[in-house]
Amino acid sequence: xxxxxxxxxxxxxxxxxxxxxxxxxxxxxxxxxxxxxxxxxxxxxxxxxxxxxxxxxxxxxxxxxxxxxxxxxxxxxxxxxxxxxxxxxxxxxxxxxxxxxxxxxxxxxxxxxxxxxxxxxxxxxxxxxxxxxxxxxxxxxxxxxxxxxxxxxxxxxxxxxxxxxxxxxxxxxxxxxxxxxxxxxxxxxxxxxxxxxxx
Amino acid sequence: xxxxxxxxxxxxxxxxxxxxxxxxxxxxxxxxxxxxxxxxxxxxxxxxxxxxxxxxxxxxxxxxxxxxxxxxxxxxxxxxxxxxxxxxxxxxxxxxxxxxxxxxxxxxxxxxxxxxxxxxxxxxxxxxxxxxxxxxxxxxxxxxxxxxxxxxxxxxxxxxxxxxxxxxxxxxxxxxxxxxxxxxxxxxxxxxxxxxxxxxxxxxxxxxxxxxxxxxxxxxxxxxxxxxxxxxxxxxxxxxxxxxxxxxxxxxxxxxxxxxxxxxxxxxxxxxxxxxxxxxxxxxxxxxxxxxxxxxxxxxxxxxxxxxxxxxxxxxxxxxxxxxxxxxxxxxxxxxxxxxxxxxxxxxxxxxxxxxxxxxxxxxxxxxxxxxxxx
Numbered sequence: 099x100x101x102x103x104x105x106x107x108x109x110x111x112x113x114x115x116x117x118x119x120x121x122x123x124x125x126x127x128x129x130x131x132x133x134x135x136x137x138x139x140x141x142x143x144x145x146x147x148x149x150x151x152x153x154x155x156x157x158x159x160x161x162x163x164x165x166x167x168x169x170x171x172x173x174x175x176x177x178x179x180x181x182x183x184x185x186x187x188x189x190x191x192x193x194x195x196x197x198x199x200x201x202x203x204x205x206x207x208x209x210x211x212x213x214x215x216x217x218x219x220x221x222x223x224x225x226x227x228x229x230x231x232x233x234x235x236x237x238x239x240x241x242x243x244x245x246x247x248x249x250x251x252x253x254x255x256x257x258x259x260x261x262x263x264x265x266x267x268x269x270x271x272x273x274x275x276x277x278x279x280x281x282x283x284x285x286x287x288x289x290x291x292x293x294x295x296x297x
Numbered sequence: 298x299x300x301x302x303x304x305x306x307x308x309x310x311x312x313x314x315x316x317x318x319x320x321x322x323x324x325x326x327x328x329x330x331x332x333x334x335x336x337x338x339x340x341x342x343x344x345x346x347x348x349x350x351x352x353x354x355x356x357x358x359x360x361x362x363x364x365x366x367x368x369x370x371x372x373x374x375x376x377x378x379x380x381x382x383x384x385x386x387x388x389x390x391x392x393x394x395x396x397x398x399x400x401x402x403x404x405x406x407x408x409x410x411x412x413x414x415x416x417x418x419x420x421x422x423x424x425x426x427x428x429x430x431x432x433x434x435x436x437x438x439x440x441x442x443x444x445x446x447x448x449x450x451x452x453x454x455x456x457x458x459x460x461x462x463x464x465x466x467x468x469x470x471x472x473x474x475x476x477x478x479x480x481x482x483x484x485x486x487x488x489x490x491x492x493x494x495x496x497x498x499x500x501x502x503x504x505x506x507x508x509x510x511x512x513x514x515x516x517x518x519x520x521x522x523x524x525x526x527x528x529x530x531x532x533x534x535x536x537x538x539x540x541x542x543x544x545x546x547x548x549x550x551x552x553x554x555x556x557x558x559x560x561x562x563x564x565x566x567x568x569x570x571x572x573x574x575x576x577x578x579x580x581x582x583x584x585x586x587x588x589x590x591x592x593x594x595x596x597x598x599x600x601x602x603x604x605x606x607x608x609x610x611x612x613x614x615x616x617x618x619x620x621x622x623x624x625x626x627x628x629x630x631x632x633x634x635x636x637x638x639x640x641x642x643x644x645x646x647x648x649x650x651x652x653x654x655x656x657x658x659x660x661x662x663x664x665x666x667x668x669x670x671x672x
Contacts, residue, residue: 108660109668125525136653138660147660163640164633166393166600167593179530183435184590187597189604191393191633194624197644198659199652207434208597218529258659263643273667283666285658286647287619 099256100176100268104150104215104229104237105245107272111236113137113146117228124227125218126180132202132213133228148237150228151200151213152258153178153268160265161192161201161212169210176268177217181210197260197284215269242270257281334390342383349378357463358483370461373577380584381592388593392639396632401599410606417605421598442516446543449509456502467499504554507547514543539587542579549575604629617651619658624651 113135121131134149154160159178162170169185170192172178181192188208192201201212216226220239224230229239238245246252254270259281271282327333353371357363363371389398404410405418424430429447432440459465459481466480475491479499489495498505518540520527531537549572556565582588607626608614614623615630624630630648637645647655 108663126529128526134653134656136656136660138657138664143664145660145664147656147663149656149659157640157642160637160640160642163642164393164636166391166397167597168388168391168394173530184587185593187594187600188431189397189597189600190625191636193652194630194633194648195637195642196652197647197655199650199655201652204434206431208431209435214530218525221530260644260647265644271663277667283659283662284644285655285660285662286644287658 099155099242099254099270100153102220102239102241103153104226104239104269105242105254105272106148106150106269107236107238108145108147109236109272110234111135111146111148112234113144114233116231116233117148117237120227120231121213124216126214126216127211130202130211132180132211134199148228149198149200150226150237150269151178151215152198152265153215154197154265155256155268156266161196164191164195166191173217177215177220178212178268179217180212180214183209186210197258197265197286251275253278255280255282258284260284260286329390334387337390338383338386341386342379345382346375346379349375353462356459356482360463362466362480362483363463364460367461367463369573369577370457370580371463373580374458374461377580377583380581381589384584384589385592389596392636394596396636396639397600397603398596400603400628400632401596404602404606405599407606410602414606418598418602421601421605425598425601426595438516439520442513445509445513446517447513449506449513449547450543453503453506453510456506501554503550507551510543510547511551514540514547518544535587538582542575542582545575546572546579603632615649617654618649619654620651622651622653624649 115135117133118131118135121133122129124132132151136147136149137143138145138147153176155176157163159170159172162172162178165181166189167185167187169181169187170178171182186209188203188205188210190203190205190210192210192212193203201210203210216224216228220226225239226237229237232238235249238248242254245254253273253275255273255278256268256270257264257266259265264281265284273282353363353375354360389395410417429440429443432443456465464482466483468478468480469491470476470478470488475496477489477491477496477499478485479487479489489499491500518537521531521536521540522528527536549568552568553565553572556563556568579588583591604626607628613627615625615627616623634645634648637648650658
């Protein structure tokens, strides 16, 4: 987990889309929103889940690893940047390899775009646009100590399981205290048990 | 309505993953180990440099046509050839690039593909590499500026590289002119009057190239200072040095013409050295920074061809396992999964779900297993 990072608490998200609108104002991808707001059980529940780039640390940035053009750079502060416009060939490897479903692609422009933690702001100590406007604190930007000072007793997790693999991330999610020793399930459905297809 | 997905039960967080011990002899000798890649790259760089030297010697008719005043430029191109071949080899040794590189050439050499779409490749080269339509989709101004820089650099390279290698010669058949002959490898290609329009264009090709490059590079420099998107995360050595190099090379080149026309050659020798130094540094910089995209970009045509021919062959389009929205062709997804396996990313089957379903399934898993109150 990075020092100052985003903490996501889906339990607080009310699906208001303020983050989606604010994200469009980010200077590095003006007019295009990079945050995803999904309604996992639409029609049955008001639950909503905001998804920003998780800035994977181990394995470090799978999107960058599968990139055939070396277009995705990870800066020393652990931020996985969006594709270098000079290098990106628009192959969509990153889009389909990302375990969190984050990168977007413009096939006409042959260019990948993704959340870069509002690098134009965070590099200067400002909070990302989404965390700045979130009315409920579902997206919090700061250090873990700052989060815990504001919300006593809150626990976070920064590892996620996908099948047998665990991905450790720079962005963390709020979890109940009894779940903190477990990686958060990444959602990869079980397709096989003892060699039997159970889909 | 979709079935609530079954998700893997969470497992305790594993301890730190033990990587291969440094200096492990098995890892060192693997064809993909960094040491093996460096060896291959050095070999490739040396081979290409030696081939270029041989081509220079024979192309200049055993150095009879070689202009010794241009020696530093020729030496710089040999270093450039080494650097480009070295970095290219390192680049295509990485799993993602290696797999697409192979698939691209496989599509290129496929007779079946050629029969089905003989115009596909020339069309892609023209629209993608020549006119760079994709840049227009990013921004019309950037497209226009890039076209100026691109055609300017291409024109300059087409003139200067063969000249410095002694492949082109311009000789006067009538003593002091105005009749001139252009020869390539000693063979006469064209005869022209130095005072005609063609003659003017032939002798001012580099000035025209410099004007095109200055216009394009000046726009990009302005953008690097004003556009907040471009300024975000820009690095001096990566983003600004190439533009400054292009402007310096072009301006010093134009000053040479200015000196010979208006100053009767005043300051020419100093300007010639300044120009030479800027060109030599720019050539040697090509493999290390932003200019390497000149070498990388054509490989993207291979990727496009692979995707295009997979589609043309009516190969099965892989749809998301959950929502059945198309993801990409089955060969492309299989290629990506192979890349992920090469990289030990143990969730390659996840590539068969669309990005939205990945997020929704993760949201559902969070609801079911982490924070039921989330509902």
